[in-house]
Amino acid sequence: MLLSYRDALNQAMREEMRRDSRIVLIGEEVGYYQGAFKVTKGFVEEFGPHRVVDTPITEAGFTGLAIGAAVAGLRPIVELMTMNFGIVALDQIVNNAAKIRYMSGGQLSVPLVIRGPGSAAHQLGAQHSQSLEAWFCHVPGLKVVAPSTPHDAKGLLKSAIRDQNPVVFIEAQLLYGTKGEVAEGEYTIPLGRADVKRAGTDVTVVAYSKMLLVALEAAERLRQDGLDVEVIDPRTLKPLDLESIVTSVKKTGRMVIVEEGWRFCGLGAQIADSVYAAAFDYLDAPIVRVTGEDVPMPYSRPLEDAAIPDVPRVVAAIHSLCGVA
Amino acid sequence: MTDMDEHDLRSLYRQMLLIRRFEEKSAEMYALAKIAGFLHLYIGEEAIAVGAVAALRPDDYVISAYRDHGHCLARGSDPGRVMAELFGKATGLCQGKGGSMHLVDLANRFMGGYAIVGGHIPLATGLAFATKYRKQDLVTVCFFGEGAVPSGQAHEAFNLAALWKLPVIFICENNRYGMGTPVARAVALYDNVAEAARSYGIMAERVDGMDVLAVRELMRTVVDQVRAGHGPFFIEAMTYRFMGHSMADPSHGHYRSKDEVEEHRKRDPLVLLKHQMLSQALCSEGDFKSLEQEVGEVVAAAVKFADESPFPDPSSLHADVMVEE
Ligand SMILES: Cc1ncc(C[n+]2csc(CCOP(=O)(O)OP(=O)(O)O)c2C)c(N)n1
Ligand SMILES: [Mg+2]
Numbered sequence: 186m187l188l189s190y191r192d193a194l195n196q197a198m199r200e201e202m203r204r205d206s207r208i209v210l211i212g213e214e215v216g217y218y219q220g221a222f223k224v225t226k227g228f229v230e231e232f233g234p235h236r237v238v239d240t241p242i243t244e245a246g247f248t249g250l251a252i253g254a255a256v257a258g259l260r261p262i263v264e265l266m267t268m269n270f271g272i273v274a275l276d277q278i279v280n281n282a283a284k285i286r287y288m289s290g291g292q293l294s295v296p297l298v299i300r301g302p303g304s305a306a307h308q309l310g311a312q313h314s315q316s317l318e319a320w321f322c323h324v325p326g327l328k329v330v331a332p333s334t335p336h337d338a339k340g341l342l343k344s345a346i347r348d349q350n351p352v353v354f355i356e357a358q359l360l361y362g363t364k365g366e367v368a369e370g371e372y373t374i375p376l377g378r379a380d381v382k383r384a385g386t387d388v389t390v391v392a393y394s395k396m397l398l399v400a401l402e403a404a405e406r407l408r409q410d411g412l413d414v415e416v417i418d419p420r421t422l423k424p425l426d427l428e429s430i431v432t433s434v435k436k437t438g439r440m441v442i443v444e445e446g447w448r449f450c451g452l453g454a455q456i457a458d459s460v461y462a463a464a465f466d467y468l469d470a471p472i473v474r475v476t477g478e479d480v481p482m483p484y485s486r487p488l489e490d491a492a493i494p495d496v497p498r499v500v501a502a503i504h505s506l507c508g509v510a
Numbered sequence: 511m512t513d514m515d516e517h518d519l520r521s522l523y524r525q526m527l528l529i530r531r532f533e534e535k536s537a538e539m540y541a542l543a544k545i546a547g548f549l550h551l552y553i554g555e556e557a558i559a560v561g562a563v564a565a566l567r568p569d570d571y572v573i574s575a576y577r578d579h580g581h582c583l584a585r586g587s588d589p590g591r592v593m594a595e596l597f598g599k600a601t602g603l604c605q606g607k608g609g610s611m612h613l614v615d616l617a618n619r620f621m622g623g624y625a626i627v628g629g630h631i632p633l634a635t636g637l638a639f640a641t642k643y644r645k646q647d648l649v650t651v652c653f654f655g656e657g658a659v660p661s662g663q664a665h666e667a668f669n670l671a672a673l674w675k676l677p678v679i680f681i682c683e684n685n686r687y688g689m690g691t692p693v694a695r696a697v698a699l700y701d702n703v704a705e706a707a708r709s710y711g712i713m714a715e716r717v718d719g720m721d722v723l724a725v726r727e728l729m730r731t732v733v734d735q736v737r738a739g740h741g742p743f744f745i746e747a748m749t750y751r752f753m754g755h756s757m758a759d760p761s762h763g764h765y766r767s768k769d770e771v772e773e774h775r776k777r778d779p780l781v782l783l784k785h786q787m788l789s790q791a792l793c794s795e796g797d798f799k800s801l802e803q804e805v806g807e808v809v810a811a812a813v814k815f816a817d818e819s820p821f822p823d824p825s826s827l828h829a830d831v832m833v834e835e
Contacts, residue, residue, distance in 0.1 A: 217765065243661055484595075486598050
């Protein structure tokens with residue numbers, strides 16, 4: 186069935202909330218407003234305000250509350266209106282959610298999903314256009330998921346909700362309206378498994394979230410130049426499915442990583458490091474990264490365009506890597 | 511009251527009118543896609559910025575949240591450069607890097623608009639800390655919505671300001687909603703949000719935020735007191751936003767009724783002041799017509815300036831990330 190990314194998320198949470206009364210959804214405007222991006226449309230009507238809880242603008246407070254509730258046996262889903270506001274809750278996420286299991290010697294656990302849109306939309310400015318996945322990936326104790334398609338979004342969110350650990354689930358404003366085929370009926374997609382979105386033999390492109398769409402478009406354009414590009418979506422950023430990526434690199438011998446986040450200490454640096462360690466001998470050339478520019482996101486359109494990877498830049502990177510002018 | 515002469519009231523009215531017409535025009539420009547991203551209009555709330563700033567010296571500090579056009583214009587910023595910033599042009603106040611939510615005009619001591627709710631309130635205490643440290647007799651005025659009051663950052667700032675007797679004036683613009691959430695569902699002491707400040711020993715008062723003269727009068731007393739070193743003050747200005755939360759939100763959502771909006775529109779701050787001026791025979795209808803004419807020309811010129819200005823060159827992308835020696 187053809188579904189938008191937004192509706193796929195809505196279905197995932199709805200199905201899970203129907204089967205498990207321990208799940209509560211908590212966040213700003215999730216109830217009566219139907220979600221800032223309408224992801225939770227119809228929820229308060231179906232599940233009531235005791236399970237779909239509107240909060241004041243207090244991310245540190247309600248994220249901490251959700252962590253406490255998870256420790257006490259609930260399975261909260263925290264909706265951050267955008268991931269930028271997760272920075273306000275970062276202490277709770279890093280110092281509590283990620284560490285409680287370990288510090289308690291395995292006595293306590295935090296089955297919790299923290300979800301919301303990350304990355305830039307159109308000209309939202311520096312404080313509202315950030316790709317922070319590398320921050321979360323850096324912290325032991327968290328899982329991090331960033332799906333690119335409606336089908337993946339649904340299956341992965343259901344798995345995230347059923348997971349025993351805190352999962353940071355990163356969506357994207359510009360993906361909410363995108364549509365794709367979603368399997369009928371009940372299904373889940375396990376966390377930690379990459380997906381080959383397009384098979385090819387000449388070069389491996391790793392991309393996730395919005396950048397997956399950019400990579401696929403670039404691959405399509407390169408077909409006209411006779412290049413056969415394989416595109417892999419890790420889908421779960423942590424734990425990373427290195428095996429699938431390495432399998433692909435062993436086949437193609439070349440790799441490009443596309444990410445929207447800042448280059449310095451970005452996720453691509455980690456992926457490259459892991460691939461070098463596992464498959465150096467199979468690489469015909471150094472790994473190329475296409476990343477966001479190391480600047481706070483400017484508001485102005487031409488500057489914003491210059492700061493975010495786009496199809497021409499990915500095409501150019503692959504051209505230069507594959508020696509096509 | 512000797513100061514309530516024609517010239518004085520006319521100048522307050524003109525400033526409110528300028529903000530009103532400027533913002534109506536920006537809404538038009540948004541519809542034409544000349545402006546993008548988030549655009550939060552201040553329409554209905556103009557009396558607060560104008561009344562408060564009228565009680566300040568040019569060297570006092572002003573800082574605001576993302577609904578900041580009114581504060582910036584009231585502070586005396588050039589409408590052309592503000593409009594150019596909204597257009598993302600190189601001639602904008604921040605060279606197109608900030609946008610609507612992040613106006614800054616250092617020359618007019620407008621220290622910025624900030625888009626993380628509550629995040630700028632500690633900054634205000636920092637400005638005040640610096641002026642006190644340097645023994646300057648300056649005050650800092652910090653504008654924020656009632657939705658920011660429950661945030662942890664606000665509370666930490668209130669306590670610091672009170673503890674260290676900082677010369678800061680917190681002005682809470684209580685427009686009764688934070689996005690779609692009515693204050694009664696966001697603040698525990700919703701019919702007296704000033705208690706949040708009082709509980710730290712900060713003196714507080716409520717004012718009719720639709721009455722520019724009432725705002726200015728209260729501010730004059732408060733500014734004297736704060737400037738004299740008696741510590742911070744909290745003003746709760748009761749107001750109403752006539753438009754949607756941002757351009758993405760309909761002017762009355764399902765969270766408030768058309769009737770409610772219409773009811774509040776009867777107390778339009780411009781209409782209130784105009785009636786007062788007419789009834790005291792301080793101005794004629796003709797005077798208002800020529801004011802309209804003059805302000806209309808200023809706004810038209812601002813749009814023309816913004817429209818004809820160049821976009822920033824992409825080569826400026828990395829400029830000003832850091833101070834370069
Ligand atoms: C920390 C944080 N959380 C959420 C948001 C999203 N958001 C932007 S404005 C807003 C409502 C703010 O309401 P209020 O403080 O009353 O100001 P108003 O818009 O009414 O002027 C929200 C939830 C944000 N910008 N920052
Ligand atoms: Mg408000």
